[in-house]
Amino acid sequence: MKRIVQAECLQYIATLPEASFPLIYLDPPFNTRKTQQRRRIRAVADENGPRRGFGGKRYRTEALAAPVYADRFEDFEAFLIPRLEQAYRLLTPTGSLFVHLDYREVHYIKVALDTIFGRKSFLNEIIWAYDYGGRSRKRWPAKHDTLLWYAKNPHQYTFNYEAIDRIPYLTPKMVGPEKAARGKTPTDVWWQTIVPTGSREKTGYPTQKPLKLLERIVRVHSNPGDVVLDFFAGSGTTGEAAAKHGRGFVLVDESPEAIAIMQRRLAPYGPEIIGFDATHSVSQTR
Template identity: 55%
Template structure:
């Protein structure tokens, strides 16, 4: 990639197709990778479902069509019936799978992947990640529950996202729950006053509001995730000075929280609107490199081609604790 990145580089925001950038990043460079890809919610998309199962060798050979998993196992790719799905991608998993393969390669031996999806694809993703990482590398299924928006009358309203957590090496992964912000007890009368004052560690179900449409945290980016969710992830699964990667960066919340917590980061997104928001979000943070690896564009259009979005983003006043200041590399 242009302007080659190494672990001694400053934190960086890259405007590019992530699959064109990821192969140029070095193996094992990131302690934490958080991914919030598109949720497969568009229109008229057809894909072929795939299931991966372990392939058993017969006389030292494997069935045709098998692939070698990252843990040395071999898996047979079995194509299921053609299913119709709603999304803008012709094949959602052909889109996501090569990016997850790169994520595995880029994780440090003590690293952790957080894949943020919703009910449409989370279960398919679990099967795919079991094949790519190995089932023994599955750490958690986190449920982010919220209560906002329309309520369905003909089914249970869907008010949660799923975050799948996989580690590179189940014997060496980094996790420190003592650094995580505690939360109030739901039944404080059942515990001692000392415990009430201290709060409890979060479980695998996280009750947290969405980004308020009128709150100070709002950047104007439509799929922005709350600071509180990213803060919990980054606190638990990285140390100060570690590198964090988000290659569906969106509004840049991962980088903003990583910076505020003393981590270093690489953010990648190909949407000009995302880059416009991130330029505003990090304009007061020194020492961050912005790289545009897309086609050449006029200099005065470098921050994106959406003036209305730039105006909205520039009006946002992010809390200093989130925007932060650059920490020396």
């Protein structure tokens, strides 16, 4: 199954059958109290343009339409908790949930997830650390997000150790050529850059996460043929990571801009595009 659904996520996922997904990854709004937007431009050849490029050719830049949303909630926990309860219902008995947040709300959501899953089901707090952007002179610059990993059954869950992408040793000469060539397994602190501005991976979606981050989660915490669910799908990174590694996906987002980005990005995988009408309780394929 490869499916993209435009819908208010809670209304749609409430219609899905119980225990349907072995892996759910969620990157919800962070409640930053800001308007999230990324500036998008393109270069256009123009002999009178103000910019000079390769070979002395001149060009100008044009602004492109960019997705935008207001990331602010009066009661963020009241918004997210019903959706996390649905995630628990939708996980298979050996399934895992990853919730991706930052320092603003992660502690409150950790307490909520402990209640929903049970504290023993909490397996890891993973820190995604990056070094990009401005640096405050009034406090330590915030340069990490947090991923909370919960297993529905803390004694039986998917963890494909051999599928972990290894990282270089800092001092390879000290461990010998064999270990150096193999690399070492990452810890619960994952050092990875954000999606670079000039990268082909960049979609223009304001909160896009890097593909390598999702590939690690998909490879290790699901198996080929599984279907991965993401109901805050945004730019569709979860879907691309799943499809690249032989998994299916169900991606849900309410934003027409997000749906358009996912449709373009995932077109090579031939996803079904669904418009969900909660009023009439039907889905229509476009």
